[in-house]
Amino acid sequence: MSFSPIPSDFYGFENLLSEREKSVLTELRAYLEAEVRPIVNEHWLNAEFPRQIIQPLADLKLFGMPWEETRPFENSAVFRGWVALELARIDASVATFVGVQNGLAMGAIGVGGDAAQRAEWLPRMASGEVIGAFGLTEPLSGSDSAQGLRTVATRDGDGWVLNGEKRWIGNATFSDITVIWAKSAEDGQVKGFLVPTDTPGYRAAKIENKQSLRIVQNADITLDNVVVPESLRLQNVNSFRETAAVLRLTRAEVAWASVGNSIGAYEAALKYAGDRIQFGKPIASHQLVQDLLVKCIGNITASIGMVVRVSQMLDEGIQRDEHASLAKAFTTSRMRETVAWAREVFGGNGIVLDHDVARFFADAEAMYSYEGTREMNTLIVGRAITGKAAFV
Incomplete structure (x- = not known):
């Protein structure tokens, strides 16, 4: 298959990729179009995850x-x-599943695991044999996770006993292991633990009635005297700094995913504008519709430019927290505008699932908030540019 940039990449940023990267991206695009796009609306409506796509991915x-x-x-x-x-x-929920597996769960092991833990778990997760989840957020601790974790890890002989609750944990209804972040009762520092989900005292209950990212299987987790051996404690995690390092790696990719969600809505609107006839001609011929579409592609193009640069900075070893935070805050804000404009192109048809745009519109709300709200990311950037912390 030959590589062809998507038309929504208006300035051709994809041409920065290597030939091998372009080839893999082309293969991924073909799979998603053939096997995932046809089924996502049904699974979104039913709030079910299509488990059959895990192994192909x-x-x-x-x-x-x-x-x-x-x-x-x-x-x-x-x-x-x-x-x-x-x-x-194609679908923000599928992107979220991969982000949790590849970025958060494997990232926690990659950043916080020792050589033996990395060798044992990373290949099994890369092959799809083991599915992971990332247990940081709690019912009473979200934006203040650095200080407000209530889950406690108590040393007990050669192991640890975990007690607490987690909320909004993606993949957790079917994960094989969940990375649990907890405060040590001994020193008050954050530790990371690989918890097999069949461990006694570990329970995960699916969160129902979501109206955004419905395909993602989020769960409430309860940890009731869960015993974990020292061998499953992430050996290179000694404080929240290591947790933050994982989030730094993934936050920019959430910004990329938000651009993808914007593109999905825009492309649906562009197609509809060419097909929908009003006043004897396609609505794409009307000035006000073109204005909406141009505002969409402007937001998308500006956002791609930002996320490309922040990822280049990661490759160059110069990306800092505030760089990823600015990208996440900016692109998700522009996404909110873009999906609203795209939905507007459809008129009343924009609120039904048949045309896809309603799904992109709804999913944008969760992406706007997760992996750091706009407000928290703004304060991270604000601290960097003023030298003053304004979190509380």
């Missing part, structure tokens, strides 16, 4: 791309961003 080598133990070929952070964009362009 693993076979495409999407899991474990950054890590030495599982890297399928030399690839850039820019390429990994394009993968997130391409997934979200």
